Amino acid sequence: MTPGARVASAIEILDAVLAGDPAEKQLTTWARSNRYAGSKDRVAVRDLVFEALRCKQSFSVWGGEQTGRAILTGLFRAQGLDPQDVFTGEGYAPKPLSEEELAEGHAPQDHDALDVPEWLAPQLQADLGEDFAPVLTLLQSRAPVFLRVNLQATTRDAAIAALAAEEIVAKAHDLSPSALLVTKNPRRVQNSKVFAEGYVELQDAASQFVTDQIPLKNGARILDYCAGGGGKSLALAARMPKGAVSLFAHDISHLRMRDIPVRAERAGVEVTVLETVEVAQNAPYDVVVCDVPCSGSGAWRRAPEGKWALTQERLDELTSIQAEILAKTKEYVAKGGVLAFLTCSLLRAENEAQVEAFLVANSDWRCMSQERLTPLAGGDGFFVAILKRA
Numbered sequence: 001m002t003p004g005a006r007v008a009s010a011i012e013i014l015d016a017v018l019a020g021d022p023a024e025k026q027l028t029t030w031a032r033s034n035r036y037a038g039s040k041d042r043v044a045v046r047d048l049v050f051e052a053l054r055c056k057q058s059f060s061v062w063g064g065e066q067t068g069r070a071i072l073t074g075l076f077r078a079q080g081l082d083p084q085d086v087f088t089g090e091g092y093a094p095k096p097l098s099e100e101e102l103a104e105g106h107a108p109q110d111h112d113a114l115d116v117p118e119w120l121a122p123q124l125q126a127d128l129g130e131d132f133a134p135v136l137t138l139l140q141s142r143a144p145v146f147l148r149v150n151l152q153a154t155t156r157d158a159a160i161a162a163l164a165a166e167e168i169v170a171k172a173h174d175l176s177p178s179a180l181l182v183t184k185n186p187r188r189v190q191n192s193k194v195f196a197e198g199y200v201e202l203q204d205a206a207s208q209f210v211t212d213q214i215p216l217k218n219g220a221r222i223l224d225y226c227a228g229g230g231g232k233s234l235a236l237a238a239r240m241p242k243g244a245v246s247l248f249a250h251d252i253s254h255l256r257m258r259d260i261p262v263r264a265e266r267a268g269v270e271v272t273v274l275e276t277v278e279v280a281q282n283a284p285y286d287v288v289v290c291d292v293p294c295s296g297s298g299a300w301r302r303a304p305e306g307k308w309a310l311t312q313e314r315l316d317e318l319t320s321i322q323a324e325i326l327a328k329t330k331e332y333v334a335k336g337g338v339l340a341f342l343t344c345s346l347l348r349a350e351n352e353a354q355v356e357a358f359l360v361a362n363s364d365w366r367c368m369s370q371e372r373l374t375p376l377a378g379g380d381g382f383f384v385a386i387l388k389r390a
Helices: 003-018 023-033 039-054 056-063 068-078 099-103 110-114 121-138 156-165 186-191 205-212 231-238 260-267 276-281 305-309 312-332 352-361
Strands: 145-149 169-172 179-184 200-202 221-224 246-249 285-291 333-343 365-373 382-389
Touching: 003 023, 003 039, 003 068, 023 039, 039 056, 039 068, 056 068, 056 110, 068 099, 110 121, 145 156, 145 186, 145 205, 145 231, 156 169, 156 179, 179 186, 179 205, 186 200, 200 231, 205 231, 205 365, 205 382, 221 231, 231 246, 231 260, 231 285, 276 312, 285 312, 312 333, 312 352, 333 352, 352 365, 352 382
Parallel strands: 221 246, 221 285, 285 333
Antiparallel strands: 145 179, 145 200, 169 179, 333 382, 365 382
16 A cells, blocks of 8 residues: 555544544454555554644644544644655545635644643643643553563563564563563564463553552462453463462453463463452452543543543543442452552542542451552553552
């Protein structure tokens, strides 16, 4: 595909996304309908779509309106390039820009320039303080690719060397003793021998950091209550000798956990997947981990659609769900045990405020520690609070 054809395809996908369809669904549909597109074409179109979504507001100001065509026009203008070099109408390229389109658009200002929803900006500014503009600017760019080294199977240096043998360059990252930042050929990781043999897993460095904060001991029974794909379950298992802890995973959506058995086998660990009715039957647990549903504001580089879909009503709903999960899961914690409350949010309402409300309502609990990371630390934005039962 020519550069112009790739842009035309991205415009088509963006228009569908703006109409309400998920980006991943549209990208999959497009790839299946355009079998002629090679792997490099699919990657290029995907990158265009996600770059446009991360900067949808600022690009639309540059382009003059919120359409796929205007947003892609704005993308080129924001980069100091002339969109007329691509909007030529030749072959499968987008048709040339009209006089009206050439006259439209200008440099974005204030919140538009930071690609932050206007309604949320005051809350984020209050919560982030002087980090507000630097964090929002960072969220406009693509997220780095991190790996978690399975330290039960290899060392970080050995993993770096093994990746290098497959032309994947990585270096140690200081957020976690197991974290690697991939600096070259990140897309080769999942097809690499190092990955297939369970020496590394894809996991954000900040996600590894918050998992590292969870206290573990020999013989502990651990419940990963909102397990999703099981990344934190595997990270917890890798911190202890094989068989030293019993690990259980649960998610309200069993479908989200479908890959856990395969991932656990690859990593050489045991994770018991529980249905909802089985969670209470297997209680109590020494450690309950709740990586709760949240705004995802700390991970908007990876999931930019969530930034524009979030509303105050949805945020209120999420904070209610978080409080409900805390109230429910505290009953599963053994006396003297801990509840780890995690989010990938930057918002105080989802983090510190939840902990404060929980402690007010539960005098027999105390907070051992809490920490909020922003993307300025290198990874995604994450929050962790370790709550201990008397």
